[in-house]
Amino acid sequence: MATINFGGVKEDVVTREEFPMEKAREVLKDETIAIIGYGVQGPGQSLNLRDNGFNVIIGQRKDSKTWDKAVADGWVPGETLFEIEEAAKRGTIIQFLLSDAGQISLWPAIKQQLTAGKALYFSHGFGVTYNDQTGIVPPKDVDVILVAPKGSGTSLRRLFLAGQGLNSSFAIFQDATGRARERVIALGIGVGSGYLFETDFKKEVFSDLTGERGTLMGAIQGIFAAQYETLRSKGHSPSEAFNETVEELTQSLMPLVAENGMDWMYANCSTTAQRGALDWWKKFRDATKPVFEELYNSVAEGKEAARSIESNSQPDYREKLNEELKELRESEMWQAGSAVRKLRPNA
Ligand SMILES: NC(=O)C1=CN([C@@H]2O[C@H](COP(=O)(O)OP(=O)(O)OC[C@H]3O[C@@H](n4cnc5c(N)ncnc54)[C@H](O)[C@@H]3O)[C@@H](O)[C@H]2O)C=CC1
Ligand SMILES: CC(=O)[C@](C)(O)C(=O)O
Numbered sequence: 335m336a337t338i339n340f341g342g343v344k345e346d347v348v349t350r351e352e353f354p355m356e357k358a359r360e361v362l363k364d365e366t367i368a369i370i371g372y373g374v375q376g377p378g379q380s381l382n383l384r385d386n387g388f389n390v391i392i393g394q395r396k397d398s399k400t401w402d403k404a405v406a407d408g409w410v411p412g413e414t415l416f417e418i419e420e421a422a423k424r425g426t427i428i429q430f431l432l433s434d435a436g437q438i439s440l441w442p443a444i445k446q447q448l449t450a451g452k453a454l455y456f457s458h459g460f461g462v463t464y465n466d467q468t469g470i471v472p473p474k475d476v477d478v479i480l481v482a483p484k485g486s487g488t489s490l491r492r493l494f495l496a497g498q499g500l501n502s503s504f505a506i507f508q509d510a511t512g513r514a515r516e517r518v519i520a521l522g523i524g525v526g527s528g529y530l531f532e533t534d535f536k537k538e539v540f541s542d543l544t545g546e547r548g549t550l551m552g553a554i555q556g557i558f559a560a561q562y563e564t565l566r567s568k569g570h571s572p573s574e575a576f577n578e579t580v581e582e583l584t585q586s587l588m589p590l591v592a593e594n595g596m597d598w599m600y601a602n603c604s605t606t607a608q609r610g611a612l613d614w615w616k617k618f619r620d621a622t623k624p625v626f627e628e629l630y631n632s633v634a635e636g637k638e639a640a641r642s643i644e645s646n647s648q649p650d651y652r653e654k655l656n657e658e659l660k661e662l663r664e665s666e667m668w669q670a671g672s673a674v675r676k677l678r679p680n681a
């Protein structure tokens with residue numbers, strides 16, 4: 335483990351230098367990794383593992399769109415692509431990558447295949463942490479581990495193909511074999527992580543649910559909408575409002591933040607902008623802090639989990655979700671966005 339100073343707090347992390355791919359392959363050379371589910375994380379993790387030289391099979395319902403997608407990605411029915419139960423039976427490591435709600439109904443079938451010494455792998459602390467709601471209680475004689483890439487499975491794959499990697503957290507809930515640690519780190523490296531930082535299942539799910547509801551997805555859409563609506567109501571055109579709310583942020587300013595931090599982005603803007611941003615950011619922090627407190631408490635009390643399970647277990651959840659996504663897509667702000675994207679010089 336490398337000890338790194340993160341803003342004054344020292345943390346141990348695992349890097350690819352100290353745990354190279356050859357070592358990961360050596361640790362997992364006798365394992366069959368069964369990826370259950372081929373949604374977003376399934377393809378990203380399984381294709382990266384396969385390209386990195388691991389022994390991988392996929393478990394997916396036949397006659398589904400995702401089965402066809404797996405075939406298109408080069409998985410061969412009867413050789414590397416099986417029905418869920420069959421893949422779980424063959425796997426020594428079972429990567430449970432169904433949606434969190436989907437894991438509940440498939441759990442009894444997976445549990446049956448968890449014979450002594452196998453490893454059960456998650457990419458989220460959800461199922462185990464909220465086991466009062468999910469019923470997921472693993473048998474005592476298997477390893478229970480987690481690698482959670484900090485981003486979309488789509489990005490995990492894209493960055494891998496570009497020779498880069500997404501950072502991931504890892505956690506050990508249960509070490510039955512004495513090999514849980516080397517197994518989980520080897521898997522983390524194998525799926526294409528940048529660096530790995532350690533957490534536990536509960537912290538992973540609490541931070542993840544907060545982040546995606548907060549700045550990563552929920553809060554950002556909320557703050558975009560608030561600013562866009564304000565500008566529009568004061569007579570600004572959609573083009574002006576969209577550029578000042580979203581386009582400039584994603585195309586110009588966020589890449590600078592990603593490269594060298596917020597102060598560097600500020601430093602590359604005018605002194606007028608710097609003055610205003612420095613004056614206003616704390617007001618925005620103070621205004622939203624109570625909402626973040628409310629959000630974290632809702633996560634910690636299990637209310638967010640209950641809401642996800644309840645809505646994602648409905649037979650028509652896809653249609654309902656698509657309606658809500660459509661509402662976003664068809665809003666004036668994102669329609670304006672669509673027009674703006676088409677006008678990008680490289681579009
Ligand atoms: N989407 C992402 O990029 C990330 C996801 N995660 C976690 O990874 C895990 C997998 O997530 P995603 O790939 O997003 O899942 P997903 O929502 O795309 O679903 C994965 C697969 O599960 C299948 N599925 C869903 N419900 C089912 C059911 N009742 N019966 C049979 N199959 C069912 C879907 O058809 C799909 O093939 C989850 O625990 C999630 O929280 C972690 C990091 C990022
Ligand atoms: C992509 C990711 O890490 C999320 C936002 O937490 C998720 O898809 O659940």
Ligand SMILES: [Mg+2]
Nearest residue numbers: 483484485542
């Ligand atoms: Mg996440």
Ligand SMILES: [Mg+2]
Nearest residue numbers: 458542543546
């Ligand atoms: Mg998440």
